[in-house]
Amino acid sequence: MPEYFFDTEAEADYAPDKMKKINLYKSPRLFCDVYCLLPGQAQKEHAHAENDKIYHQLSGTAEVCIGEERRTLRPGEVAVAPAGVVHGVRNTSRAPASLLVVMAPHPRL
Amino acid sequence: MPEYFFDTEAEADYAPDKMKKINLYKSPRLFCDVYCLLPGQAQKEHAHAENDKIYHQLSGTAEVCIGEERRTLRPGEVAVAPAGVVHGVRNTSRAPASLLVVMAPHPRL
Numbered sequence A, B: 001m002p003e004y005f006f007d008t009e010a011e012a013d014y015a016p017d018k019m020k021k022i023n024l025y026k027s028p029r030l031f032c033d034v035y036c037l038l039p040g041q042a043q044k045e046h047a048h049a050e051n052d053k054i055y056h057q058l059s060g061t062a063e064v065c066i067g068e069e070r071r072t073l074r075p076g077e078v079a080v081a082p083a084g085v086v087h088g089v090r091n092t093s094r095a096p097a098s099l100l101v102v103m104a105p106h107p108r109l
Helices: none
Strands: A005-007 A020-026 A031-037 A042-046 A052-059 A062-066 A069-073 A077-081 A087-090 A097-104 B005-007 B020-026 B031-037 B042-046 B052-059 B062-066 B069-073 B077-081 B087-090 B097-104
Touching: A005 B069, A020 B077, A031 A087, A062 A077, A069 A077, A069 B005, A077 B020, A097 B097, B031 B087, B052 B062, B062 B077, B069 B077
Parallel strands: none
Antiparallel strands: A005 B077, A020 A031, A031 A097, A042 A087, A052 A077, A052 A097, A062 A069, A062 A087, A077 B005, B020 B031, B031 B097, B042 B087, B052 B077, B052 B097, B062 B069, B062 B087
């Protein structure tokens, strides 16, 4: 039976060499990941021509850039990267940071 | 210029007559809403043949059913309703509850 329920805090896992992406669910329609960033770790700025991405800050803080805008997300805050808009995330804080990330459609399924 | 950043706590809004859905972003690829449920309010069980839905509990608790499973989500917990699987949400607690909800693709755009 597929798994329907997840605890994002229990799923979070960090790696010293680079940010970690924990996949919770994927289909051709979307993926749902937990991104885990230690201080200094980042996903560099990029764009997807045909996919929207939603970031939701779970724990800690992270600097998210969307197009020309750059903001520090705190828990409960959301950033939306519409298709075609450059985006990236960096942990500029001194503590671990985790985000729930949904992208639709899945870029490779 | 489109809005890229949102504070889910500031967006939350409750109505005494029925649960409220606050849309943060929509495109043909997905919608991202904040669902706000006062005690006793619910979205009754239903299914979408071609759309996945992600629930992420923001505040309070809510009972989410996915297929045959029924769980009380606490903040930080996620429930996934794959396309074709019956799902619904009910606030069975005594306090307001809010969830971030992403559906992909958008069912009507």
